[in-house]
Amino acid sequence: MAKRSTAETARPGTKSAADELVPRLAPLRAAWKAPAKARHFYVPASDRTVHWGYFSKHLKPIVEIASGDFLTLECLTHAAGDDPERMIAGDPGVESIYRWTEDGKTVDRRGAGPMDAPNGAGAGAGVHILTGPIGVRGAEPGDVLEVRILDMVPRPSGNPRHRGKTFGTNMAAHWGFHYHDLIEEPKPREVITIYEVEGRGGSGWARPLYNYRWGPVTDPNGVTHTLYDYPGLLMNPADFHPKRGVLKGVRVPLRPHFGVMGVAPAEADMVSSVPPHYAGGNVDDWRIGKGGTMYYPVSVPGALLSVGDPHAAQGDSELCGTAVESSWTGQFRVVLHKRAGIRATSPLAGLDGPLLETKDAWVVHGFSYPRFLTELGPNAQTEIGKRSSVDLAMRDAFRKMRGFLMRTQGLSEDEAISLISIAVDFGVTQVVDANWGVHATLKKKLFAKA
Amino acid sequence: MAKRSTAETARPGTKSAADELVPRLAPLRAAWKAPAKARHFYVPASDRTVHWGYFSKHLKPIVEIASGDFLTLECLTHAAGDDPERMIAGDPGVESIYRWTEDGKTVDRRGAGPMDAPNGAGAGAGVHILTGPIGVRGAEPGDVLEVRILDMVPRPSGNPRHRGKTFGTNMAAHWGFHYHDLIEEPKPREVITIYEVEGRGGSGWARPLYNYRWGPVTDPNGVTHTLYDYPGLLMNPADFHPKRGVLKGVRVPLRPHFGVMGVAPAEADMVSSVPPHYAGGNVDDWRIGKGGTMYYPVSVPGALLSVGDPHAAQGDSELCGTAVESSWTGQFRVVLHKRAGIRATSPLAGLDGPLLETKDAWVVHGFSYPRFLTELGPNAQTEIGKRSSVDLAMRDAFRKMRGFLMRTQGLSEDEAISLISIAVDFGVTQVVDANWGVHATLKKKLFAKA
Numbered sequence: 001m002a003k004r005s006t007a008e009t010a011r012p013g014t015k016s017a018a019d020e021l022v023p024r025l026a027p028l029r030a031a032w033k034a035p036a037k038a039r040h041f042y043v044p045a046s047d048r049t050v051h052w053g054y055f056s057k058h059l060k061p062i063v064e065i066a067s068g069d070f071l072t073l074e075c076l077t078h079a080a081g082d083d084p085e086r087m088i089a090g091d092p093g094v095e096s097i098y099r100w101t102e103d104g105k106t107v108d109r110r111g112a113g114p115m116d117a118p119n120g121a122g123a124g125a126g127v128h129i130l131t132g133p134i135g136v137r138g139a140e141p142g143d144v145l146e147v148r149i150l151d152m153v154p155r156p157s158g159n160p161r162h163r164g165k166t167f168g169t170n171m172a173a174h175w176g177f178h179y180h181d182l183i184e185e186p187k188p189r190e191v192i193t194i195y196e197v198e199g200r201g202g203s204g205w206a207r208p209l210y211n212y213r214w215g216p217v218t219d220p221n222g223v224t225h226t227l228y229d230y231p232g233l234l235m236n237p238a239d240f241h242p243k244r245g246v247l248k249g250v251r252v253p254l255r256p257h258f259g260v261m262g263v264a265p266a267e268a269d270m271v272s273s274v275p276p277h278y279a280g281g282n283v284d285d286w287r288i289g290k291g292g293t294m295y296y297p298v299s300v301p302g303a304l305l306s307v308g309d310p311h312a313a314q315g316d317s318e319l320c321g322t323a324v325e326s327s328w329t330g331q332f333r334v335v336l337h338k339r340a341g342i343r344a345t346s347p348l349a350g351l352d353g354p355l356l357e358t359k360d361a362w363v364v365h366g367f368s369y370p371r372f373l374t375e376l377g378p379n380a381q382t383e384i385g386k387r388s389s390v391d392l393a394m395r396d397a398f399r400k401m402r403g404f405l406m407r408t409q410g411l412s413e414d415e416a417i418s419l420i421s422i423a424v425d426f427g428v429t430q431v432v433d434a435n436w437g438v439h440a441t442l443k444k445k446l447f448a449k450a
Numbered sequence: 451m452a453k454r455s456t457a458e459t460a461r462p463g464t465k466s467a468a469d470e471l472v473p474r475l476a477p478l479r480a481a482w483k484a485p486a487k488a489r490h491f492y493v494p495a496s497d498r499t500v501h502w503g504y505f506s507k508h509l510k511p512i513v514e515i516a517s518g519d520f521l522t523l524e525c526l527t528h529a530a531g532d533d534p535e536r537m538i539a540g541d542p543g544v545e546s547i548y549r550w551t552e553d554g555k556t557v558d559r560r561g562a563g564p565m566d567a568p569n570g571a572g573a574g575a576g577v578h579i580l581t582g583p584i585g586v587r588g589a590e591p592g593d594v595l596e597v598r599i600l601d602m603v604p605r606p607s608g609n610p611r612h613r614g615k616t617f618g619t620n621m622a623a624h625w626g627f628h629y630h631d632l633i634e635e636p637k638p639r640e641v642i643t644i645y646e647v648e649g650r651g652g653s654g655w656a657r658p659l660y661n662y663r664w665g666p667v668t669d670p671n672g673v674t675h676t677l678y679d680y681p682g683l684l685m686n687p688a689d690f691h692p693k694r695g696v697l698k699g700v701r702v703p704l705r706p707h708f709g710v711m712g713v714a715p716a717e718a719d720m721v722s723s724v725p726p727h728y729a730g731g732n733v734d735d736w737r738i739g740k741g742g743t744m745y746y747p748v749s750v751p752g753a754l755l756s757v758g759d760p761h762a763a764q765g766d767s768e769l770c771g772t773a774v775e776s777s778w779t780g781q782f783r784v785v786l787h788k789r790a791g792i793r794a795t796s797p798l799a800g801l802d803g804p805l806l807e808t809k810d811a812w813v814v815h816g817f818s819y820p821r822f823l824t825e826l827g828p829n830a831q832t833e834i835g836k837r838s839s840v841d842l843a844m845r846d847a848f849r850k851m852r853g854f855l856m857r858t859q860g861l862s863e864d865e866a867i868s869l870i871s872i873a874v875d876f877g878v879t880q881v882v883d884a885n886w887g888v889h890a891t892l893k894k895k896l897f898a899k900a
Contacts, residue, residue: 251896
């Protein structure tokens with residue numbers, strides 16, 4: 001069994017506790033300057049600690065924490081099957097999740113769809129491997145959950161042939177913005193590009209290794225997939241005439257972040273992990289990385305926090321459907337804000353969507369349909385994919401930023417609107433997650449009373 | 451007559467040549483390290499050097515330059531009437547343009563509309579005061595015009611009571627994204643906020659002074675405007691119960707830029723200055739400031755470059771309809787690239803829209819309808835306002851960025867699309883200029899061969 005490096009240092013020659021693949025209490029790290037009563041839970045990624053492709057209020061927490069506790073969560077990309085030799089082989093945690101033979105899978109359900117769907121259990125209606133859920137003691141609907149991202153560490157390959165290296169994959173997929181708008185033949189097509197990830201952000205880079213045109217793929221159950229319509233398919237890139245030397249000389253600055261992070265929504269039993277919404281989920285804002293703090297409105301008892309879909313790099317829009325999908329481990333501190341303790345002028349008062357705070361800015365996230373589960377009727381989870389619109393997401397982001405300014409700064413509507421126009425930046429978060437996103441960034445220095 | 455400071459230093463006690471209010475040859479500045487044969491034209495803003503609210507291929511150039519020449523262009527905001535005491539009074543150039551009595555105006559036509567429109571000559575179909583046009587010797591359709599912005603200097607108030615200060619105005623106007631989506635009464639409403647501009651960018655700030663709810667206003671011709679539907683109306687803020695102390699403690703970092711810059715389009719005789727398009731115009735990207743270089747496809751002989759609509763600060767989206775509208779003087783160098791001399795892999799090859807180059811990035815500009823004058827039929831200039839869409843602008847920006855990458859970097863479509871998804875940022879340029887905009891930013895360091 002190859003030894004993995006993780007955010008927890010495993011001493012050579014000793015058995016790493018993380019290899020037990022179940023959550024455990026772990027020592028607090030000195031850098032955290034944690035209060036004595038705080039605890040630190042280490043959660044390795046394994047078939048016992050993840051759910052695949054969905055959020056659900058009915059999931060039993062894999063660990064229960066108290067407000068103020070620390071978490072290390074190993075988070076895996078759901079696209080490691082694009083190059084299993086680099087991203088699965090030799091890593092017991094990853095292998096435990098991806099195992100799939102004609103006798104079945106270790107994690108059978110992938111997605112919120114029916115278990116007898118023709119393309120596989122869960123129908124791939126939702127694709128992300130999510131670590132969790134984490135239960136938060138005392139969390140109730142109306143509270144706000146604060147999740148601070150203290151650090152992110154790339155997960156090295158478990159394969160001795162690639163020792164010390166980390167890899168990622170970008171899929172130009174059928175849900176991409178470009179898919180029906182291609183100019184080169186054959187049209188349409190899905191394309192995988194494999195990247196090597198060097199460093200940890202800041203000075204780190206992703207470098208392209210090779211690409212291949214995907215599919216069709218027959219899975220161990222004998223189902224042939226002509227589209228990349230089910231997560232965790234195991235490819236042999238050599239079958240697809242991989243092309244080396246692509247994007248020659250290009251290096252992409254890392255922006256490590258978690259594509260999916262959020263709490264379980266109350267409105268449905270099983271919710272696809274693809275469309276983001278008021279309770280977070282697949283927000284895909286690359287600013288949700290180290291040093292960032294997310295705030296989520298709690299809508300079910302215990303909050304049920306899940307994290308996954310780590311990305312090494314992504315542009316605003318995530319145009320082709322994915323980022324540099326890559327496995328990373330995150331260190332977090334989680335703080336529960338009880339509704340009764342939130343002041344009326346707090347950024348958390350009446351919180352109606354995933355809110356990001358960074359050192360320099362506040363970022364609100366608008367969506368085409370922020371509460372699509374209630375807005376779009378009984379078939380909301382399929383309807384949402386037909387109603388995607390940047391225009392609507394822009395409208396939602398505007399309203400959220402106006403509300404944020406009026407509430408937290410005590411501004412009149414006229415003041416808020418003038419300030420938004422001259423100082424707030426609206427960007428296209430993503431146009432590929434069914435419920436499209438626009439984010440609005442408000443710099444804190446506007447209010448520096450210098 | 452109060453003396454103005456301009457980018458050209460006027461020696462105290464001497465008559466400034468700039469005060470003659472017509473273009474003149476001026477000395478080259480040492481900082482430019484200009485070749486000996488290059489010339490420098492200084493163009494003061496006056497009723498003899500501007501056109502108001504439109505581009506037209508039929509305008510006679512106010513000056514003709516050669517490729518490589520330098521220009522200083524005084525550019526005025528069209529919204530100085532929001533506080534004439536601070537932004538018009540005592541400045542002979544500004545006064546010469548804004549003069550409007552019951553006997554008429556010095557600049558009668560404001561906009562591309564009919565001269566007998568009920569709301570005023572030109573119908574306010576286009577609003578910006580544009581300095582120019584500048585003719586470029588030898589420019590022909592198919593060539594590319596490069597316009598480097600060397601510096602931007604704020605224009606101080608000509609009023610001795612406000613000596614040394616510069617002001618700007620933000621109008622939350624009826625064309626704003628917020629206008630039909632207000633929450634406070636009275637609804638709807640148009641609101642002016644006056645700002646003081648301190649510094650020149652970088653460390654400079656805009657600070658709010660006061661605001662007022664606009665209108666109705668009766669102009670010197672006896673026409674009552676219940677909406678802000680015509681540019682250059684002269685307000686007396688005191689008539690509107692101005693509110694001081696708004697946005698208390700707020701200061702907005704300056705982002706000086708030219709909202710409107712571009713060449714005359716060939717497709718129509720008179721083109722409103724409001725919708726941006728393939729030949730530039732009202733692009734309203736705040737990155738088009740000092741240090742930036744714009745490239746425009748030339749579509750009429752002489753190119754006919756015009757510049758105006760200076761902004762002291764603006765957020766991506768320009769949400770309420772305007773920025774901090776403020777008068778600034780720009781220093782430029784203009785270079786003509788003949789079509790025959792443009793290599794196939796050049797960023798300028800097949801240029802199909804306004805392209806920005808900064809020190810660190812390339813920025814392409816997408817619009818709902820990049821060639822709306824031909825795309826939307828005989829009533830294109832009114833149709834465009836009914837078809838605004840961020841979704842369409844996003845599509846155009848994607849296509850332009852893909853083309854840029856394939857052409858300039860020799861990438862396959864697959865390579866370009868992967869790179870866009872993981873490294874290119876799409877932002878909402880504006881949702882208020884009839885033809886809405888999305889820009890895509892490509893960092894040069896992706897290609898650093900380090």
